Amino acid sequence: MENIVDLPVIAPPSSGCSSGSCGSTAQQMNSMSEDIRRRVQDHPCYSEEAHHHFARMHAAVAPACNIQCHYCNRKYDCANESRPGVVSELLTPDQAVKKTLAVAAAIPQMSVLGIAGPGDPLANPERTFATFRGLAEKAPDIKLCVSTNGLMLPDNVEELAKHNIDHVTITINCVDPEVGAKIYPWIFWKNQRIFGREAAEILIAQQQKGLEMLVAKGILVKVNSVMIPGVNDEHLKEVSRIVKAKGAFLHNVMPLIAEAEHGTFYGIMGQRSPSPDELKNLQDACEGDMNMMRHCRQCRADAVGLLGEDRGAEFTMDKVEAMTLDEDFLTTALEKRKVLREKVAAEMDAKRAKMHAPQAPAQAVITFQRRSVINEASAEFSAGRPVLMAVAAKGGLVAEHFGHAREFLIYEATAVGAKLVGHRKTELYCEGGDTCGDGESVLAKTIRALAGCEAVLCSKIGFEPWGELEAAGIRPNGEHAMEPIEEAVMAVWHEMLAAGKLNPPASERQVA
Amino acid sequence: MALEIIETCVNCWACEPLCPSKAIFEAKPHFLIDADKCTECLGDFAAAQCASICPIEGAIVNELNEPMNPAGSLTGIPPARWAQAQREISAR
Numbered sequence: 262m263e264n265i266v267d268l269p270v271i272a273p274p275s276s277g278c279s280s281g282s283c284g285s286t287a288q289q290m291n292s293m294s295e296d297i298r299r300r301v302q303d304h305p306c307y308s309e310e311a312h313h314h315f316a317r318m319h320a321a322v323a324p325a326c327n328i329q330c331h332y333c334n335r336k337y338d339c340a341n342e343s344r345p346g347v348v349s350e351l352l353t354p355d356q357a358v359k360k361t362l363a364v365a366a367a368i369p370q371m372s373v374l375g376i377a378g379p380g381d382p383l384a385n386p387e388r389t390f391a392t393f394r395g396l397a398e399k400a401p402d403i404k405l406c407v408s409t410n411g412l413m414l415p416d417n418v419e420e421l422a423k424h425n426i427d428h429v430t431i432t433i434n435c436v437d438p439e440v441g442a443k444i445y446p447w448i449f450w451k452n453q454r455i456f457g458r459e460a461a462e463i464l465i466a467q468q469q470k471g472l473e474m475l476v477a478k479g480i481l482v483k484v485n486s487v488m489i490p491g492v493n494d495e496h497l498k499e500v501s502r503i504v505k506a507k508g509a510f511l512h513n514v515m516p517l518i519a520e521a522e523h524g525t526f527y528g529i530m531g532q533r534s535p536s537p538d539e540l541k542n543l544q545d546a547c548e549g550d551m552n553m554m555r556h557c558r559q560c561r562a563d564a565v566g567l568l569g570e571d572r573g574a575e576f577t578m579d580k581v582e583a584m585t586l587d588e589d590f591l592t593t594a595l596e597k598r599k600v601l602r603e604k605v606a607a608e609m610d611a612k613r614a615k616m617h618a619p620q621a622p623a624q625a626v627i628t629f630q631r632r633s634v635i636n637e638a639s640a641e642f643s644a645g646r647p648v649l650m651a652v653a654a655k656g657g658l659v660a661e662h663f664g665h666a667r668e669f670l671i672y673e674a675t676a677v678g679a680k681l682v683g684h685r686k687t688e689l690y691c692e693g694g695d696t697c698g699d700g701e702s703v704l705a706k707t708i709r710a711l712a713g714c715e716a717v718l719c720s721k722i723g724f725e726p727w728g729e730l731e732a733a734g735i736r737p738n739g740e741h742a743m744e745p746i747e748e749a750v751m752a753v754w755h756e757m758l759a760a761g762k763l764n765p766p767a768s769e770r771q772v773a
Numbered sequence: 774m775a776l777e778i779i780e781t782c783v784n785c786w787a788c789e790p791l792c793p794s795k796a797i798f799e800a801k802p803h804f805l806i807d808a809d810k811c812t813e814c815l816g817d818f819a820a821a822q823c824a825s826i827c828p829i830e831g832a833i834v835n836e837l838n839e840p841m842n843p844a845g846s847l848t849g850i851p852p853a854r855w856a857q858a859q860r861e862i863s864a865r
Contacts, residue, residue, distance in 0.1 A: 329828055335783050335785055335829070446847065446848065
């Protein structure tokens with residue numbers, strides 16, 4: 262008679278409360294203090310949940326820069342390139358204010374105006390602050406945000422606080438000047454161009470000082486870091502620890518963008534970008550007490566709209582100049598935004614309340630972990646392994662057709678919940694009409710982009726991609742159309758678990 | 774004696790506020806230096822300010838038409854490597 266000891270392991274129920282425990286995206290929101298949560302719940306970059314519902318705009322008013330990074334080239338502005346240092350039109354502060362008001366009226370989900378470039382917003386701060394002043398007067402409900410390399414941050418913290426800027430991002434790629442010397446060829450400091458290690462020392466010191474000063478003022482600080490394999494990939498773990506200790510509340514580790522066509526040092530010299538796996542492993546390693554941002558789209562300094570959906574072309578200056586933005590127009594627009602924000606906040610509160618509701622015992626999935634010598638035929642399964650899934654998403658729901666998705670959100674499903682871990686861009690499979698004939702090579706590219714995912718969730722998918730995806734080991738799933746993403750992902754995970762697909766390999770099973 | 778901004782200027786605004794003689798002005802297609810006002814920062818700074826912040830190699834030249842920031846001096850890209858990359862890109 263075998264000595265069998267059954268240890269019940271209760272997994273979360275498969276419906277209703279899928280994001281109920283740690284590791285899930287929504288849990289990230291719940292572990293913040295109430296005060297911070299309220300401040301970030303409608304900022305699409307600071308809150309993963311918010312990015313499904315709210316839009317932001319970047320105003321390109323800051324062209325001058327005071328440093329050089331090996332991943333930036335100031336020469337090119339190409340509409341096809343979506344990289345942070347690139348814009349199509351430089352704006353004066355007045356133009357920026359006008360454009361912001363126009364966008365905020367046309368897109369009521371807009372909650373944030375950020376100044377991120379195309380150079381550094383604090384290199385010549387007058388334009389930056391003039392824009393903020395203009396906006397604070399005409400659209401006081403719009404949050405103000407700024408992203409900087411930090412060199413001139415200590416000099417400007419006082420001014421930032423005075424302008425009610427609630428969110429500041431600093432790009433910190435290193436805390437070790439030896440690493441810095443491989444990222445920054447020069448800085449302009451106290452009327453001189455300084456090169457090499459000395460330049461890096463000054464930049465690092467200023468960034469750290471600026472971070473400390475902002476935190477002391479109660480301003481929310483996000484740290485952006487560019488992951489450059491072989492240069493700072495291991496080092497960023499230490500950066501994460503240090504900025505967390507100093508009070509940064511979010512860390513955004515992004516993959517390097519470097520192609521020879523961009524004419525950047527890294528692009529020309531063949532520095533490679535990290536693979537999605539390498540990026541995720543680093544982000545996972547930095548996660549701990551530190552909140553990691555996983556949904557950054559590395560957008561342009563003139564980006565407009567929901568993350569991943571640039572609507573800049575609708576709001577070029579000539580179009581904006583043609584609009585009349587009088588008092589009535591502005592008041593109506595502000596009202597619309599307020600109503601929408603209240604609605605979304607109510608939805609998010611309801612979702613959070615549901616998460617804390619007592620779980621119905623009948624819905625709990627109970628699995629048993631047997632620790633004994635047993636024959637293979639009666640072996641039971643332990644709690645299942647993590648699964649990556651791609652989601653064609655819109656507004657936080659599985660609401661996009663496979664063929665219409667420009668990007669897929671990547672979720673990791675584990676026994677304790679679903680978490681957004683990144684996104685993968687694709688070319689449009691189906692441009693609509695008669696162009697679907699060219700779809701095949703695009704499909705192959707998409708399948709390659711989704712490598713590592715075991716399922717792709719969408720609202721609808723055609724017959725042609727279905728077969729190819731299945732052949733590539735990515736199970737298409739259109740059965741959860743219009744459902745909230747995390748619920749749908751967990752439902753699919755539980756289906757896979759029940760079908761016996763999530764066992765560890767035989768060699769890993771526990772034996773007594 | 775004066776420096777000159779040439780057509781590779783990208784209109785980034787970095788130099789204009791720094792000139793102690795207010796010799797730099799916005800123009801189309803690119804910023805220009807008023808040669809009558811430019812002192813090359815002699816007496817004011819150890820190095821010409823505009824040339825010290827300009828990110829574009831070769832965009833500012835001296836009276837002998839020599840680039841204040843020669844190719845490769847700011848980016849770290851050896852000119853030969855740059856030329857090779859351009860050839861490869863055109864060949865695609």
